[in-house]
Amino acid sequence: MAEPRRREILDALAHQERSVGELAELLHVAQPVVSKHLKVLREVGLVEVRDDGRRRLYRVDSRPLREIHAWAGRYERLWEERFALVDEVLAELALESPDDAGRQ
Amino acid sequence: MAEPRRREILDALAHQERSVGELAELLHVAQPVVSKHLKVLREVGLVEVRDDGRRRLYRVDSRPLREIHAWAGRYERLWEERFALVDEVLAELALESPDDAGRQ
DNA sequence: CCAATGTATGCCGATATCGGAATGTGTCAA
DNA sequence: TTGACACATTCCGATATCGGCATACATTGG
Known part of the structure; x- marks a missing residue:
């Protein structure tokens, strides 16, 4: 059940870095859900974060x-x-x- | 928790086809456990089965x-x-x- | 400093998954 | 046909994961 969401996130980040809110809007899910998946992806090292003001921009680590x-x-x-x-x-x-x- | 087991199974099948019992012995787990994982891997299409008498020989599908x-x-x-x-x-x-x- | 915005975290119930034990199914051998 | 063997399936309890909600944290603007 989790894998498809994570793949969606990775696909959304494939071409460009995005903020948590952008991802939530693109995937039509609540923001906390995205944050949690991003946390897992971060721990596994599949994505990286960059602070941009009050936003956090995520990108895939290839x-x-x-x-x-x-x-x-x-x-x-x-x-x-x-x-x-x-x-x-x-x-x-x-x-x-x-x-x-x-x-x- | 499941992924590592499944990877172990795939790795064990990487070079040669093996029976359920062989896999159970190699991975030091009970036979039903192996059968269940193999069922999942079969449904996803990652492995294929071949009947050999009372044994069932599994191999990866590349x-x-x-x-x-x-x-x-x-x-x-x-x-x-x-x-x-x-x-x-x-x-x-x-x-x-x-x-x-x-x-x- | 305060309010608003963007994000992360904690708690919750529902659901999924794992491994273990017992049992069912099918095949070989005598 | 019967017993032994190889494997699959079912039931079970423990644990993990998901999504939703409320809330905490951090940054920016006024």
Whole structure:
């Protein structure tokens, strides 16, 4: 239930930094709700804050997202390698016994 | 609280498919716990199952991870562009008024 | 200093999630 | 068919999280 809200916030901050009130208006939720989610995102390091008078401007910190990027990319590569390996094995089998090629 | 467990499971499945019992032993948790997490991961589409006799072999499905990869990559690019823009502006300022370059 | 604005925090009830224990379902082996 | 094995599902209590509301804190303007 929380994840979608947080993604909304991150998406809203993707292109520009925004104040808490702006975010609350964009997401059509109460201000305290936004503040709480921002607190979590801050603690996890996904967003950074900057004081601007009585407002607080939030922006995303791309470094943790880069880690997520790398993390997801690891699996992607691993399974691409695996699929490539399967292809190799199938190709070898086809060479060794052409009659069995393509069988289930 | 759930996320770390699920990441553990995904990491355990990163290189090879495993049975529920194997996962339970690797993570030092009870079998029902593993089954429940696997159910969630299945519903979200992060893992796939294959029946092998009385065992069920799980493996990761890299396609959703590819989406995560793309999602995180979006932010990465956005902010790299932003930093590049800042660099450009600074460079232009340095050209227009060399005396001000490097000031706070 | 005071009032207004912008934000954060504390408390609340509702809901979701976790892990544990017991139980249900399906498959193999004898 | 029966018992053993592998796994899934259900029920339970404890804990976490969400959103709403009221309120506290901080900054600005007068």
